[in-house]
Amino acid sequence: MDRSTPTWFDWHAAPLTRATPVTKHYRNTQNVRRFLRAQCGPDFKFDRSFMAWIKDGRPKTMGDVADEWKRRRRAAARPNQP
Secondary structure, three states: OOOOOOOOOOOOOOOOOOOOEOOOOOOOOHHHHHHHHHHHOOOOOOOHHHHHHHOOOOOOEHHHHHHHHHHHHHHHHOOOOO
16 A cells, blocks of 8 residues: 555554544554544444444544444434434
């Protein structure tokens, strides 16, 4: 991978913020887990459908990712409500 291209991002070590864009080279790294635990709380964990949502190709930021995990968590806590 060419590190001079704008799509390259070091998901292992680069600082992450809510504004960090999710690129096509996104990886579920320990760095990402740390960021999402800080944003979502200690119960954060990946599941297959959530990982698929992250990598679905639609533009999103790490803030969007954290917000979506929290939305899914709230929805799972009240499964009989719309």
